Amino acid sequence: MTQETKGGPPARQVDLCRVCGGSNWQEVVDFGPLPLANSFLEPGTPLDGEARFPLGVLSCRDCRLMTLTHTVDPEVLYRTYFYVTSDSQTISRHMRHVADLCVERFELAPGSFVVEMGSNTGQQLAAFQDSGMRTLGVDPARELAALANERGVETLPDFFSEVTADRIVKEYGHAQLILGRHVFAHIDDISEIATGVRELLEPAGVFAVEVPYALDMLASNEFDTIYHEHLSYFSVSTFAGLFGRHGLRVVDVERATVHGGSIIVFVSRDDAPWQPRPVVAELERLERDSGFFDDATYDEFARRVAHIRETLPPLVRGLVADGKRVAGYGAPAKGSTMVGVCGLGTEDLEFCLDTTDLKQGKLQPGSHIPVRSPEQAALNPPDYYLLFAWNYADEIIRNERAFLEGGGRFIVPVPEPRVVSLADLDG
Numbered sequence: 532m533t534q535e536t537k538g539g540p541p542a543r544q545v546d547l548c549r550v551c552g553g554s555n556w557q558e559v560v561d562f563g564p565l566p567l568a569n570s571f572l573e574p575g576t577p578l579d580g581e582a583r584f585p586l587g588v589l590s591c592r593d594c595r596l597m598t599l600t601h602t603v604d605p606e607v608l609y610r611t612y613f614y615v616t617s618d619s620q621t622i623s624r625h626m627r628h629v630a631d632l633c634v635e636r637f638e639l640a641p642g643s644f645v646v647e648m649g650s651n652t653g654q655q656l657a658a659f660q661d662s663g664m665r666t667l668g669v670d671p672a673r674e675l676a677a678l679a680n681e682r683g684v685e686t687l688p689d690f691f692s693e694v695t696a697d698r699i700v701k702e703y704g705h706a707q708l709i710l711g712r713h714v715f716a717h718i719d720d721i722s723e724i725a726t727g728v729r730e731l732l733e734p735a736g737v738f739a740v741e742v743p744y745a746l747d748m749l750a751s752n753e754f755d756t757i758y759h760e761h762l763s764y765f766s767v768s769t770f771a772g773l774f775g776r777h778g779l780r781v782v783d784v785e786r787a788t789v790h791g792g793s794i795i796v797f798v799s800r801d802d803a804p805w806q807p808r809p810v811v812a813e814l815e816r817l818e819r820d821s822g823f824f825d826d827a828t829y830d831e832f833a834r835r836v837a838h839i840r841e842t843l844p845p846l847v848r849g850l851v852a853d854g855k856r857v858a859g860y861g862a863p864a865k866g867s868t869m870v871g872v873c874g875l876g877t878e879d880l881e882f883c884l885d886t887t888d889l890k891q892g893k894l895q896p897g898s899h900i901p902v903r904s905p906e907q908a909a910l911n912p913p914d915y916y917l918l919f920a921w922n923y924a925d926e927i928i929r930n931e932r933a934f935l936e937g938g939g940r941f942i943v944p945v946p947e948p949r950v951v952s953l954a955d956l957d958g
């Protein structure tokens with residue numbers, strides 16, 4: 532099996548399922564060795580100058596966890612991480628919603644203690660502070676933790692673990708709410724996290740874990756959400772089994788539209804007063820009825836992904852051959868998978884526009900397509916934008932009305948490639 536190239540640290544091949552310990556794997560997709568999706572490069576980096584790690588997905592036939600075939604050392608992935616939570620309207624609104632939802636549904640009194648793992652720059656916890664809660668963040672990315680501390684959201688620059696949980700209990704007390712938003716999928720040893728969560732929760736406390744919903748990913752062909760940071764792709768059924776083994780239980784689930792379809796799963800100790808709401812069983816039934824436990828579902832997903840891989844590059848190249856200029860909209864991690872899997876490069880896309888300062892002036896991993904600021908892009912806009920940040924399609928298309936009115940078009944890559952012009956919106 533390929534290890535990484537260029538002398539980087541090894542990627543470990545997954546052996547036993549991190550949820551159930553099983554090893555009856557179904558192969559879903561194999562994208563070959565690709566660079567890390569958020570490792571944006573300095574200009575001038577040679578094309579063969581990046582470490583590549585195998586990227587593929589398996590499904591566990593016993594619990595239907597989907598997992599990457601290989602895990603890259605988290606010290607490599609996260610210590611110098613510069614993924615900054617988007618300050619888009621969509622996300623700010625969602626964070627406000629998450630805070631209100633938790634406070635109302637689980638009757639959090641003012642002054643309750645809220646701990647967030649993977650708290651990034653503290654934006655979500657700031658929303659809880661606005662609701663009168665006492666907060667503590669935990670995030671291993673040192674620069675991000677420092678930014679959070681500067682804005683007044685106290686943050687420990689650590690990975691969340693049993694040791695961290697223990698330390699928090701001793702120094703700050705037990706938590707009424709623990710949050711893990713879009714971080715659980717990034718963690719290899721989730722049993723340790725579950726143990727740490729159980730220790731840190733006060734008896735009636737709640738753990739709210741938000742992840743992309745595997746059912747939505749499969750249904751909408753969101754294969755570009757597969758990258759080395761996303762080790763696991765979860766369903767409600769898989770979570771129920773996982774937490775059940777740790778003295779915890781799923782008591783509520785809320786579906787959200789962010790990141791292509793996500794679930795917020797609320798988990799309590801199994802001796803806590805919260806009774807599971809009907810929606811938990813309803814979603815488990817939906818998963819069963821929609822084929823989540825059948826090999827055929829995964830084979831069909833792989834076929835649809837292959838189809839996108841076969842149709843998107845000719846669509847872009849056909850436009851370029853007709854003299855059209857095409858660029859990428861957004862430089863999300865998803866975009867790195869999209870170009871890597873589809874084999875798109877600088878001859879296809881002139882640049883990617885992105886609002887993130889830290890990405891501007893750098894090159895997209897793998898393709899080496901340069902990242903430009905929106906201001907720079909506006910000086911000479913292309914004819915078509917390939918919408919890498921499709922999870923913000925509504926917001927972006929609303930904001931880019933002028934581009935569309937000037938005859939510009941978007942190529943939306945999933946669920947299948949399609950071109951959107953002003954006429955499509957107004958018609």
Ligand code: TYD
Pocket residue numbers: 617619860861862863864865866884885886887920922923926927
């Ligand atoms: P995000 O969806 O958080 O993606 P991922 O988890 O796949 O990295 O990233 C969205 C990217 O798109 C981020 O780099 C910011 C950028 N972006 C824009 O450039 N313009 C916009 O209007 C929006 C909403 C996002």
Ligand code: ZN
Pocket residue numbers: 548549550551552553591592593594595596
């Ligand atoms: Zn399993």
